Amino acid sequence: xxxxxxxxxxxxxDALQQLFSMLMSMGDSTQQLIALLPPALxxxxxxxxxxxxxxxxxxxxxxxxxxxxxxxxxNKFGIAGEDLRFVLAAIKIxxxxxxxxxxxxxxxxxxxxxxxxxxxxxxxxLHTAITALAAMMPLALGQVLEYDPEAxxxxxAHGAAVQKAYRSILLRLHTHQSTADDETHILLVAKNLEQAxxxxxxxxxxxxxxxxxxxxxxxANGA
Numbered sequence: 001x002x003x004x005x006x007x008x009x010x011x012x013x014d015a016l017q018q019l020f021s022m023l024m025s026m027g028d029s030t031q032q033l034i035a036l037l038p039p040a041l042x043x044x045x046x047x048x049x050x051x052x053x054x055x056x057x058x059x060x061x062x063x064x065x066x067x068x069x070x071x072x073x074x075n076k077f078g079i080a081g082e083d084l085r086f087v088l089a090a091i092k093i094x095x096x097x098x099x100x101x102x103x104x105x106x107x108x109x110x111x112x113x114x115x116x117x118x119x120x121x122x123x124x125x126l127h128t129a130i131t132a133l134a135a136m137m138p139l140a141l142g143q144v145l146e147y148d149p150e151a152x153x154x155x156x157a158h159g160a161a162v163q164k165a166y167r168s169i170l171l172r173l174h175t176h177q178s179t180a181d182d183e184t185h186i187l188l189v190a191k192n193l194e195q196a197x198x199x200x201x202x203x204x205x206x207x208x209x210x211x212x213x214x215x216x217x218x219x220a221n222g223a
Contacts, residue, residue: 001146002086002210012077019069019090020144022062026097027141029059033104034134040111041123041130052108059101066094085210086144092206093144096199100137103196110185110192122172122186129165129193132158136200143207155204156218162197166190 004017033055040048073079073087118126139155142148169190173183208216 002082002144009077012073012079012083015069015073015077016083016086019066019073019087022066022069023090023093023097023144024141026059026062026066026094026101027137029055029062030097030101030104031134031137033101033108034130034137036108037104037111037130038127040108041118041126042116044112044114044116046112049108049112052105056101056105059098063094063098066090082210082213085213089206089210093203096202096206100196100199103192103199104133106192107189110189113181114185114189115179115182118186119172122169125165125168125172126186126189126193129162129190129197132161132165133193133197133200136162136197140200140203140207143204144210147207147211152204152208152216155201159197159201162194166194 002016002020004013004020006013033052036048036052036055039045070087070091079087117123136155136158139151139158142151169186173186205216208214
């Protein structure tokens, strides 16, 4: 377990805690973005997309703060081992969160331009994917401080649900009568959700490296 209260220099404890808090703030903002999506399945609302863009900007700004904080820690403190892995991983996690937030923002954009009501089956699959993605982010970020194999299994199960929903939507679009524009929007929403889910899994893998100095191996870890 990573701790922020056991270093010779209190300044390092504070710096690491602030860095961790920035990552959690980015995660919270991403969750706020995901929470905008379920209502957008029922009505096209440009205001929702406007909210998504504003939240996404805060994620982008925080990612830049993470980069600056990491540079300051490396320049000021002599860190090694798990501390160094955490600090370097913070850059990767922040970039992954920024990418995930951008994918979710794109979902809000596409849903604001699609014809409603959605086909009931497609709406159901999208809702399933959104719900699974919402569960994935806390599980992924929970691995940063302390790795939990059970949480990883839950994360991967939710990721599989997103992938299944994506495949079901692809099949449904072959038989569903809709405009070419709407089909494109639906396809891109589903694909962005799948990619955001993959990014949540990536955060878990980065965390695994921090704690064990080894790549995550799904076979060795029972997945």
